[in-house]
Amino acid sequence: MDTMTRFGRAVVDWAAGGPASAGAAVAARELAAVTEVRTVVLVEGVSDRAAVEALAARRGRDLAAERTAVVPLGGATSIGRFLALVGPQGLGIPVAGLCDAAEEGYFMRALDRAGIGSPRTRAELAALGFHVCVADLEDELIRSLGTDAVREVVDELGEGRSFRIFQKQPAQRERAVEGQLRRFMGTHSGRKEHYAGSLVGALAADRVPEPLDRLLAHV
Template identity: 65%
Template sequence: MDELGRFRRAAVAWAAGGAGADEAAVVARELAGGVRTIVLVEGNSDQVALAALAARHGRDLDAEGVAVVPLGGATNIGRFLDVCGPTGLGLPLAGLCDIGEERHFRRHLGRVGLGSGLSRAGLEALGFHVCVADLEDELIRALGAEGVRQVIEAQGEMRPFHTFQGQPAQRERPVEHQLRRFMGTHSGRKALYAQALVAHLDLERVPRPLDRLLSHV
């Protein structure tokens, strides 16, 4: 595993606590010198999307020392800020969250001294950006329903999607809602489509939170 990958793994283990946390803290501190910025994102699909967008701009975030670290859920942001923020490693931070989880980011950024009573603009100034309602929703709006269908077809998943659309709970819902829900139906599908949708995007229509985050780091 490369050093940035080892750093990510150690930071996650440190934030998780438990028996191996002290050892993980030592490893993370040893490797922190090779890290320029830590980007805290909710899950793997956010990590994959940001890396895919960077690659489309000819950037390799790992090579640049930008460690994109999935939190495993937005409610874990407090522990990761304790590890990575001013009272921990003290490294520059940025991040991405869903609008429903914005309050957790605001509260814990304030708690560690990175801003009090932050507005949306204040969050963005710190490098933290908010997706409405989430990253999948942002990407679907950017591509349009037909563009997303083309990506699903390219993945060979139109038949499963049509089956999903036929479920009683989905039949009367807008197609955009169906597309978003479909991406979350199987483990790994969100990450698969995060990469595929970003690869299909017109770079003039990149969702603002993703675009601004990449520009920040």
């Protein structure tokens, strides 16, 4: 496990609170000092982390070697806690990140409370290094690839038959294919993370979703 992954796990455990948080705080501080973490990228979940890391690798970048840690929040409502720990009021590490459109206002308020900035528009949020996915990163990837290419990825991962069965469920029959694909990816734990890297790998170089592209350019 590389040091940036260890640092990210320590931050997640620290933010979770409980008996283990004190030890995690010590570990996070030590790793931040020893490795001189340059940037913390805060994303909502592990699938977002997988997509960010997959695109970086595809572009020949090693985020760990660049001392950039991609840390999943485990849900957007935790953003304030993570900013307090790693931002200017905590470890003092520059931050960036991704959020879903539904959480845009929440991220703006959290950045304001953390003393990082007072964004009121999406452009101001982007200037601080935080980029908004509409509606979420899976939706961005599906739209960028197109449904035919996404279904090819589903087939390549050996889940074509499972997806076709899923489409026949009463709750899915009236849904557009884009919605069916997005819902299918979230039906089992770990599936979204599994698909994130594969979808990024299937993207044409000029079809990378803008929020993901701009985030990598920022860090």
